[in-house]
Amino acid sequence: MLSDVDRGSLAAALRGSYAALIEVVSDDEPAGDWTAAALSSTGFYLSLSTATSFSLQLAALISDELVARAVLSVEQRSVVELCLQEAVANAIVHGNLGIPSTAKDHPEGYRVFSQLLNERLADPLLRRRRTDVFTRWSGRTLDISVADQGAGFDTSLIPTEIDTTSRSGRGFVFMRALAGRVAVTDGGRCVSLRFAL
Amino acid sequence: MEFHARNLADAIEARLTGRLEFTDHDRLRDIVALLDAPNLRRFVVDVSGLDFIDSAGLGMILILQEEAEQKNIKLIVRGPRNDVKRSIDLAKIGEIVSIEY
Numbered sequence: 001m002l003s004d005v006d007r008g009s010l011a012a013a014l015r016g017s018y019a020a021l022i023e024v025v026s027d028d029e030p031a032g033d034w035t036a037a038a039l040s041s042t043g044f045y046l047s048l049s050t051a052t053s054f055s056l057q058l059a060a061l062i063s064d065e066l067v068a069r070a071v072l073s074v075e076q077r078s079v080v081e082l083c084l085q086e087a088v089a090n091a092i093v094h095g096n097l098g099i100p101s102t103a104k105d106h107p108e109g110y111r112v113f114s115q116l117l118n119e120r121l122a123d124p125l126l127r128r129r130r131t132d133v134f135t136r137w138s139g140r141t142l143d144i145s146v147a148d149q150g151a152g153f154d155t156s157l158i159p160t161e162i163d164t165t166s167r168s169g170r171g172f173v174f175m176r177a178l179a180g181r182v183a184v185t186d187g188g189r190c191v192s193l194r195f196a197l
Numbered sequence: 198m199e200f201h202a203r204n205l206a207d208a209i210e211a212r213l214t215g216r217l218e219f220t221d222h223d224r225l226r227d228i229v230a231l232l233d234a235p236n237l238r239r240f241v242v243d244v245s246g247l248d249f250i251d252s253a254g255l256g257m258i259l260i261l262q263e264e265a266e267q268k269n270i271k272l273i274v275r276g277p278r279n280d281v282k283r284s285i286d287l288a289k290i291g292e293i294v295s296i297e298y
């Protein structure tokens with residue numbers, strides 16, 4: 001269990017080779033879903049608040065740790081980092097903070113989007129929603145799942161090809177182009193990525 | 198992401214360093230504001246110092262392109278390399294933004 005998490009403390013905790021690292025935001029927080037998490041010596045599980053996962057470049061931290069544990073080579077790292085970044089960003093922004101990608105789709109949209117981000121990151125309930133990351137590896141594959149506590153979305157709307165003019169929608173195209181397999185479950189609240197090692 | 202702006206002979210250049218990602222939307226408005234300089238015709242975004250860009254960061258470059266186009270300013274993205282080049286190529290950003298490799 002971790003509290004007052006920053007990038008340095010989380011990186012140090014990951015180096016401790018724990019099977020699960022769970023951020024506790026306050027003493028009265030209920031036990032939560034992580035009690036059912038299957039723990040493994042060839043993987044780790046992170047459960048962080050939205051506020052924390054937004055602030056500490058989570059995809060880079062996890063990718064660094066996977067290299068440090070010799071799961072990934074330096075060459076493999078960049079592909080995993082980009083896919084994980086897209087999954088984490090979706091979980092935080094569209095999932096836990098409930099900001100639709102259409103928020104950018106009009107003139108001045110980026111200002112609206114930025115304002116919504118700041119407002120919702122300041123919302124005490126939304127900032128405490130969890131971003132959960134599960135990693136597990138075997139000799140030949142690395143599986144990473146990212147889950148959020150948002151409302152989910154209609155997975156049939158996920159774009160399959162790049163729209164070069166669109167301000168959004170590239171994340172899933174990146175994941176599908178670079179990961180060996182991408183699965184979206186739990187009504188859009190969980191993205192699972194598989195990579196060949 | 199950090200950026201540093203400087204005046205060139207015929208343009209303004211914004212040199213970006215670090216990571217351009219979904220947490221950087223607040224910084225975008227500072228870069229967009231540079232487009233308000235009087236008589237500006239060319240705006241160079243030097244990304245050679247960027248180590249990483251995600252899809253949100255690419256979306257920011259497209260927003261810069263739209264804002265520049267509305268002001269009749271030519272936007273040039275200069276010097277993408279490694280992971281940044283891969284993301285720009287994968288998203289086919291070069292089809293609508295001038296990229297100088």
